Amino acid sequence: MTGRRLTPRTQTHRSTGEATRASRRRVRALRATAAVTGAAALAAGCGLVPGATGGSRDQTVTVMTWAPDKTAATNMPGMPATAQAYARWVNARGGIAGHKLRVLTCNDHNDSVAAAKCARMAADQHVVAVVGSYSQFGREFMAPLESAGIPYIGGYGVSDAEFTSPLSYPVNGGQAALLAGNGQQLSGHCSRTALVRPDTITGDSLPPLLDAGLALHHSRPATDLRVPEDATGYQEEARRALTTAGAAPDGDGCVAAVLGDRTSTFFDSFRRLRSAYPAVHTASVLGSVDQTVINGTGGAHGPYEGAYVTGWYPAANDPRWKPMRAMLKQQAFGDNRIDPGDAGVQTTWIAYTVLRQVIESLGDGAVTSQTVRIALDKGLRVTTGGLTPPLSWSFDRMSPAGDFPRLVNPKVTFQKVEHGRLVAVRKGLVDVTSTLAKAR
Structure with a gap:
C-alpha cells in the first residue's frame, strides 16, 4: 500500500x-x-x-x-x-x-x-x-x-x-477495507489462494479480512504465508506461494502479496519462478502496488500484468x-x-x-x-x-x-493491470461493510 x-x-x-x-x-x-x-x-x-x-x-x-x-x-x-x-x-x-x-x-x-x-x-x-x-x-x-x-x-x-x-x-476504509475488498475481488476467481504478508503483529490481522472476502462466493480461506518484512529477497517464499496456488485443481490459484515497500522485492523473486506456473493469478492492494511500480517493473511485460488490485480511490488516470x-x-x-x-x-x-x-x-x-x-x-x-x-x-x-x-x-474500487495500466474492472464503488462485519 x-x-x-x-x-x-x-x-x-x-x-x-x-x-x-x-x-x-x-x-x-x-x-x-x-x-x-x-x-x-x-x-x-x-x-x-x-x-x-x-x-x-x-x-x-x-x-x-x-x-x-x-x-x-x-x-x-x-x-x-x-x-x-x-x-x-x-x-x-x-x-x-x-x-x-x-x-x-x-x-x-x-x-x-x-x-x-x-x-x-x-x-x-x-x-x-x-x-x-x-x-x-x-x-x-x-x-x-x-x-x-x-x-x-x-x-x-x-x-x-x-x-x-x-x-x-x-x-x-484503511487496510482493513482493502483486504476485505481484495478477498471479494478474488472470490469466484480463485479456488486456492496464498496470502504473502509480513510476519509481524500488524500483519496478523490481514488473513481474517481477506478470508471474509473470499467467502463471498465460497472460496476456501487463504493459506497464510508469513515472511520477513525487511528481507532483500524472497526466493523460497515465492516458491512456497506458487506451489500452494499452483495446486488449485482447476488451475485457478492466486497469490496475493501485501508487503508494502517489499511487495516489489517479492515479485522480483516471484517472476523468476512463475514460468513453471503460468495459470497462477496475482493480486495485491493499492499502496503495495501502484502505476509507478508497474511502470518500473516492465509494464505489460512485468510481473504485475493481469494482477487484481483493490484500492480506495479512482484509478490514477481518472x-x-x-x-x-x-x-x-x-x-x-x-x-x-x-x-x-x-x-x-x-x-x-x-x-x-x-x-x-x-x-x-x-x-x-x-x-x-x-x-x-x-x-x-x-x-x-x-x-x-x-x-x-x-x-x-x-x-x-x-x-x-x-x-x-x-x-x-467503506467503499473500495476493483482494478486490474491490463496492458501495463491499472484500469477499473467494475463501474462505481464496492461497499465492504458487511464483509468487514464477518471478519473473524
Whole structure:
C-alpha cells in the first residue's frame, strides 16, 4: 500500500453477541467524545483553548502532517511533501477563507516512541489538527492527541485507533477495507489462494479480512504465508506461494502479496519462478502496488500484468484527480518524493480538502482544535470532487462494521493491470461493510 500499509491486529467478534458488543463500542465512543469535549470546554472556560491560534479572520492556522521516512520498511515521504505543497498552493491563492495555512511535519520513523513524540510535538505547537498522515502506532499517537483535544483528520488507516477514537476522522476504509475488498475481488476467481504478508503483529490481522472476502462466493480461506518484512529477497517464499496456488485443481490459484515497500522485492523473486506456473493469478492492494511500480517493473511485460488490485480511490488516470495534479505541477514540480499515483499522496490531498471545507464552514469564527472538532461532530458534510462518497462523521453515521465504528467510507474500487495500466474492472464503488462485519 508505494503505500506500504499494514494494520495492527484487530479483535474480531464471535458469532454470538456481535450486535451487543458493537453497540457497547458505540456507547463507549460516545462517552469518550463527551469526556474529551467536556475537558475542552473546561479548558476554554479557564482561557486555555487547545489548539487556539487566534480569533481574527486573517489568523494563521497551524496543522501537522507526519509519516515515516528513510526507514528499513515503510516510507511515505510524499505525504508531508504534499502537505507542504498544498500550503504553498492555498497561501498563494489568499489562504483558506483568508487564513494563512502553516504545515509542520514530523518523521515517525516507523517507531512507536517517535510516533508518540510527533503527537506531543503537535500538542506543544497547539496545532488545530493532524492532517493526512501515516503511522502504524495509533495507540501511541492517539492518546496524546486526545489529551490535547486535537483531531486526527484523514489518516492512512493502518491502525485500530483510527477507526475507534472519537477524535479520528478517517477518509477511507484503511487496510482493513482493502483486504476485505481484495478477498471479494478474488472470490469466484480463485479456488486456492496464498496470502504473502509480513510476519509481524500488524500483519496478523490481514488473513481474517481477506478470508471474509473470499467467502463471498465460497472460496476456501487463504493459506497464510508469513515472511520477513525487511528481507532483500524472497526466493523460497515465492516458491512456497506458487506451489500452494499452483495446486488449485482447476488451475485457478492466486497469490496475493501485501508487503508494502517489499511487495516489489517479492515479485522480483516471484517472476523468476512463475514460468513453471503460468495459470497462477496475482493480486495485491493499492499502496503495495501502484502505476509507478508497474511502470518500473516492465509494464505489460512485468510481473504485475493481469494482477487484481483493490484500492480506495479512482484509478490514477481518472480526471477527478486533475485538481490535485494541477496543484502539484504548480507547487511541487520536480519533487521526486511525490508520486500523484501514490495512495498516501492521494489521501493527503483528500484530507486537506476536508480541512479546507471545515475552515470555510467556520466563517469569521476562530479556527481552533475545538471548533474544528465541533464542526465535524455536528455532521458537516464534506465532498471531495467524487474521489470518495460524501463524508460526514456525526454519531448517527457510525459504522455497523464490527470493530470499525468510525469507518464512514467503506467503499473500495476493483482494478486490474491490463496492458501495463491499472484500469477499473467494475463501474462505481464496492461497499465492504458487511464483509468487514464477518471478519473473524
